[in-house]
Amino acid sequence: MGSMSFLTGNQPESTPTWTDLDVTEGAAAERAAEFYGAVFDWEFREDSLEDSREDFRGGFRADAGRGITCLLRGRPVAGLRTVPEGAPRLGAWRMYFAADDCDAVTDRAVAAGATVTRGPAERGPLGRAAVLLDPVGAEFGLWQGRDLLGCELVNEPGALVRNDLSTPHAERARTFYATLFSYTLDGNEDLPDFDFTFLRRPDGHEIGGVFGAPDAPSSRWETTFEVADTDAVVARAVAAGGDADAPSDMPYGRMARLTDPLGNAFHVIARPS
Incomplete structure (x- = not known):
């Protein structure tokens, strides 16, 4: 575990840099925000997560969506990703590794035995992301940050x-x-x-x-x-x-x-x- 950190740039590749949670849009998303606000004193900001028009490699393409960025002292620390009713959800917080080139790291992961379930694709101006399953079935993400570097506060x-x-x-x-x-x-x-x-x-x-x-x-x-x-x-x-x-x-x-x-x-x- 590291010491308290305030980030001003993208994390080195392979570092866990972002985490988000799938929540069904509407009342469930509001309930999640209420809960995490009470537990962690987070505040919330809505962001566009509209994906690019390219087809996802995994055969699934998400609709344009709404994201909620969780803020601590005004800095992003996590995200709530709204999904339509009935859409699959991980059921836990998803972890994203920093990637200097999301597409290149995705290719390396596939070569090593991973399976792409979503992406690589744009998340509006925030960055480029992919979601994969590793060879033992654990889901993880890759994040190439732009407007959203990742978690700007960690280890506190x-x-x-x-x-x-x-x-x-x-x-x-x-x-x-x-x-x-x-x-x-x-x-x-x-x-x-x-x-x-x-x-x-x-x-x-x-x-x-x-x-x-x-x-x-x-x-x-x-x-x-x-x-x-x-x-x-x-x-x-x-x-x-x-x-x-x-x-x-x-x-x-x-x-x-x-x-x-x-x-x-x-x-x-x-x-x-």
Whole structure:
């Protein structure tokens, strides 16, 4: 986990740089904004996410849509992506890796075994994006930022702090991401009883990890937001209509798994000061 950061440019390629949540347009989107505003003190701004007219490689083309940018102190920290009633939703926060060239990284990912489900395509003036499934079935995105660099605040309360892949196929996942982004794979001495591997960029910066979970029903990138007080945030989330597991103390801080009123799961952590 890194220190508090305020970003003024695109993140280095392969760094988790953006996260968004699919919400059904209308009342569900309003409910999501109410919940996350109560939990993280976010404010919200509407943006156009109109896609380019090119066909998506995955055989699916989204309609022009509306996006809601989640703001902390006026800076983008996440997004709510509205989808029509009945459209497929991930059911969790989606993580996007920074890409210097979205199309080129998409090609590399496909060559390494990924499948494109959406894109690459324009998201209005904000940037260019693609969404893919990795070889173990976990969904991830690629983001080539323009007007929207990504999360401009990270590693502080109310902002993204880390992403970890939970999968019953850890070795295959590690091989894919190391091939795609030239990550170095490091073990974790703080968690000797778990199959956990740090992922590090070529410059040595840790960007997340792969957690081997043999009993997991599926593979998924888990999103963790930092908070100042885990117990207080759990109480706010429940009061706002969400659900939460009991907080637990981990080597890196006090953590809890929350579920919003729409059924989307995420984690929060309060790190030692």
